[in-house]
Amino acid sequence: MDTSDTDGRAAADLTARARIRDAALAEFADRGFKGATFQTIADAAGVSTGLIRHHFGSKEGLRRVCDEHAIGTLLDQARSSLGAEAAEPGFMASVYAMGAASARYLARALVEGSPAATEMFDAGSDLAEQFLSATWPDRFPAGGAAVRDAAAVMGAMHLGTLVLHAHLSRRMGADSLDPANLPRTGAAIADIYALMGDYFTGAQGALITEAVASAAHGKDEEDRDE
Amino acid sequence: MDTSDTDGRAAADLTARARIRDAALAEFADRGFKGATFQTIADAAGVSTGLIRHHFGSKEGLRRVCDEHAIGTLLDQARSSLGAEAAEPGFMASVYAMGAASARYLARALVEGSPAATEMFDAGSDLAEQFLSATWPDRFPAGGAAVRDAAAVMGAMHLGTLVLHAHLSRRMGADSLDPANLPRTGAAIADIYALMGDYFTGAQGALITEAVASAAHGKDEEDRDE
DNA sequence: CACCAGGCTGAATGAACGTTTAGCATTCTG
DNA sequence: CAGAATGCTAAACGTTCATTCAGCCTGGTG
Structure with a gap:
């Protein structure tokens, strides 16, 4: 995973490789995997299309790196937020604190499908399950069908505010992923x-x-019919 | 709108045109607009690719017809459910009662963007706004900023269970859009x-x-960076 | 200095795919 | 029955786009 907080992180992220990844994150989020093109990504990153191949091998390879970067950023964020409140409320806080670039990528990936998106949804549901069972043990016996369903639905509802950020922003009259608007x-x-x-x-x-x-x-x- | 309940509706829907539309609904839902191909749609509908052009003009034209069909199906469903309970609870009931084909199409359209998806989200938010203001007038003054935000977020959360149906189904161990599983x-x-x-x-x-x-x-x- | 490895470019290539075109068959219509 | 319209097919066309290829430039090393 290349989101580790090791020494060369900040410096390495100024490279063309990082610019390509960030541009890809944005393009995949905006136009989807099939809708994004090497040319648009290369232009946004200020490089040639050949360099993308040089660094990432293929479009699929680029997607994988974006996937790993986004989920890594989320997990880093979750860990840095004092593991104490790793319960459900803290999970959504991490989702919104991870930054708009990765958040928007994951929002789209949740619908198009990707390992990172699956991992994110599962993490949210798992934490919700723990939270629900811990808070209302009589109503939600740990490991039961009721918690499982409720946790999955809760995860879907909460991530719904991420996945539908475009509509949410339109109705609220402001970018819902802008940290300044999170309190709303x-x-x-x-x-x-x-x-x-x-x-x-x-x-x-x-x-x-x-x-x-x-x-x-x-x-x-x-x-x-049919 | 070709979802009107007029005379020839049922008969006309047995035509190749309807089969193409249904196949497109499913392909657009599964692979997205750009990911869907004429060939796959034609194969699923049992026709040639030329016939798609003949009936719909272009891929964009096919999308528009799918859009109008899906939102029409939703509105028909909402109207037929006794307009009395047209409040928020009834809206989500209509979404789930409209049938899996249109529902899955709209789920994807909500993320890829389309007129029908925008109309659906706005309808849900509008109804939520009415519901919230009517039920808690002191907490949510009609037309205020608080209701607008709450209604938009509520719409996003509820539609989140639709948009993320794949993940929800995986966690629940059953197709969340199957009417048999709606009670869960x-x-x-x-x-x-x-x-x-x-x-x-x-x-x-x-x-x-x-x-x-x-x-x-x-x-x-x-x-x-950058 | 000679050399080379890695970052990087830009054009060529080839496949996928939306679109166009030509035409056949069937069914209305006068 | 003539003929026009409609439903439909199949192949050709042209574009878009991921991928490949040949090679330039820069910085470090013996």
């Missing part, structure tokens, strides 16, 4: 949880839960 | 809201809110 997203999540809790513990909760269960039957899959 | 996701969301409410209204909530705010300063954007 954080406050919104806190508000939602605090208030929706009332809603779901009340009578409405039972109604909705029941409605969800019945919806599984009433559904009509229109358009079943 | 629904129950998980209900559990999360019911319990996290306790957490955030307690002392922890204040701590986390504060931590989020301070994190906006303490962040270090490593890797600022």
